[in-house]
Amino acid sequence: MTQRGTRINTETGEKTDLGIRCAMPGTPEYEEAPPVVIVVTQEDFARLPVKPLEPHAGPAEGWLPVNMVNVLYTEPDTQLLTTELLGTPVAIRATPVSYHWDLGDGNTITTTTPGKPYPSEEVSATYTQEGWYDITLTTTFSGQFSVDGGEWQDIDGTIEVTSDPVPIYSKSLESRLVDGDVPVDEDEDPWIPERNPETEGPQDPNARHREI
Template sequence: MLVTTNAAPFHTAQSSTDRLLDSAPDFAGDAHGSSVSVRAQGASRREPSTGAEQPPKSSGAPRYQYRRIAASYCGGEDGPVAPGQRCVAETDGGVLARLCADGTGARPPQFRREIDDAGAPVSGWVQVDNGGCPEDPPAEVVVSASDFAELPLEPLPVHVQPARGSAVVGMDLIMYTEPAPQILSTTILGVPVTITATPVRYVWDQGDDQPLLVTTDPGRPYPDQTVARPFRRHGDYDVTLTTTWTGTYQVDAAGPQHPIAGVATTTSRPFHIHVVELHAHLVANP
């Protein structure tokens, strides 16, 4: 998406430069007007000289080329086109830019595209910030439902009792987990953002033909167990836990906690259970 500003006079834009980075920031930003939508990707670090986000180098990670590209228009200032697009029917156009209050040129929006190891592009340009002038209001950081669903949340652990990986037909299998919230922090366009994910719903699948066991209770171990159910027949089963998370986010470490519309889910690694069936027999002189 291309973002332009109409409030200031236009002038010829300065040429932009490219910047290469390995991997991707902890959260990538998508610009929408004055808002930035963020999504999780990987760990980030700081460029010592500029303080800008710069990801760590890692083998096999994506590489990106960054460029500030001034908006252009086709036959009028109300028809901007994105980088790489051409005017319809070769209509005369130009470059949109604006002067800041101090008389300097505004920074054009920044774009990035993925490149291969040889430096050849493998994707189109995607806008990652709005550029602008020092007097512009700070971007509003928004975490959407789709952003939240893509966060790298760790699945909750599965605990069962008996814990040795075996059970008996007709006897309760006790199930529980550790429902700790998870906190992810990053910096987007110079703004600190903290996201808190809280588990609220637990779905246990015992791997047999029984209905899923759905609860808002994370369960407890023996002797205070609250989530338990027996297997009906012998066999080998994989017990899994799917957790539903709700989220909030805080901007600049001091503002209010904003609720995130939507939820995220995680599924644990299967816990293998061998279920046996015991039979009683009458014997003489036990």
């Protein structure tokens, strides 16, 4: 049996390599050899393919009126992953514990609740100006690991996983006189304009961070 030893300072995290020693089965060295302890670190956790959660924001059409409530939510599923350390199977459990929403206009929300679909407004925001915005969700996951089917143990530290942004257009609805006999020319006046530098939404001068 070959063993490699590592001493870890639990206060500083400093690791010291104690080298490798060999022990043949049936020898006193083999019987006296300490058991190999497998620990999953935050670095190990961060290297695993934890999937980002799917963010839901705004109506399905991809736009909402200025100052209309924008409902934000996600489904916080726990993920189970498997890996192998020192030839031993290890299961990893990644659990969402907090959610950070970046609304793209300077406003942000950090919450421990995943939110709920409309008509709930548990996690929500509004845009005060017209334009395109990207809504980005960053989820913080805590982790646990189980070695070869053993009891679950906590992983020290957490990881953050960012989802792909959700584009949404904040539309300013203004009344105007139109000729009811003339059909709307969607090519001339599209309801949702093409995204370009001129249609990007401006930053909110009163942007703030909220915790829910």
